[in-house]
Amino acid sequence: MSELTATEAAVLGLLLRGGEQSGYDLSKNAGHSVGYFWSPVQSRMYATLPRLVERGLAVGRELVESNRLKQLYRITPDGKRALRDWLHEPPVLEPERNTFLLKIFLGGEAGANDETLAEHVRERRLLAERLRDELRAIDARAREETPHAALTRNYGLRWAEMVIEWADETERTLRKTAPAAARRTRGA
């Protein structure tokens, strides 16, 4: 009956993990868990929570904390059921959407500067490295909740490693064709 959108599922998932939380908390903490796969922006969060309450998937309660009004939300049994049902439905295939690769792909025919594209690749490599290190650090702490978090973390690690390798190869290829002068930008 009550089909969830991915955003709603992500919010329910956050509620499931953290217990009673405010929209502000949820937005702030999303990054460390569900946020690796789906993080609604703050305004969407505030729009989603009351709708979950309307449908009985969450309950809210007001709290006055140091003279500030706070709305705290908690998932209901119905919410848990709806989330579980959603998990069991086969995931819909999202259309590919990757502006970064689009830029590389079109670079040749559009006559882009390969040196600039190589810089883009380098930037992405950096991001992948950062993610890899972050995930490794979490792995090291390793107080495991459920095996599932480790499974997706493993996905992230493999992804990061593959991006790094690809980036190295790609950067080399792009710089080979680009004029040598620009190489100095990279500086030692």
Add this chain to the structure above:
Amino acid sequence: MSELTATEAAVLGLLLRGGEQSGYDLSKNAGHSVGYFWSPVQSRMYATLPRLVERGLAVGRELVESNRLKQLYRITPDGKRALRDWLHEPPVLEPERNTFLLKIFLGGEAGANDETLAEHVRERRLLAERLRDELRAIDARAREETPHAALTRNYGLRWAEMVIEWADETERTLRKTAPAAARRTRGA
């Protein structure tokens, strides 16, 4: 001045490659090139093309072909310039968005059936295999336009391979914890 959205860039990229084309053609052919990274749905295509014309990035012309009115579009020098400029800007980091991984991640705490999750993983493995084979086939034909297409294809290949490996490991882990009975569903 005329900043492009990723959708506009994708459409311009398609025009760049195929020469003069109709909205219908563009939608249909997107899959084989730019579509790996960005494919606007048909309705968006029809909305985007006139706007590109308004801004002088493309020109349209009417053609009557077998009693049917057809709008043909072509990229202009301004369009090429705008696209090239867009390629040179550092790509914006898209927020992660992966419902599939979200489902696996939440599976543990939401009390999902691991056997069902394993099926999801299996499905994704299949998709990755299909992509891998498709890209390998293109590689084999290998009448290379620019090196750039090969670079992004290489990304796709590495990605597919990593997903396959991850899926194998993940499926095994999930089935290990799941009750043996369900294994029969996979049936030989």
Add this chain to the structure above:
DNA sequence: GCTGGCATGTAACAAGTTACATGATTTT
């Protein structure tokens, strides 16, 4: 006294999705 963080939202807009409307032509 000012900055930054806490806290909740609204408004305006851009982008994407799905379904529908329309009608011709080509293929089976």
Add this chain to the structure above:
DNA sequence: AAAATCATGTAACTTGTTACATGCCAGC
């Protein structure tokens, strides 16, 4: 004769993004 494909769009709706408005409190 029916089904598929060509061809162009509109309408309604959902998401997501960015910017803004408001005001309190804690620490420097």
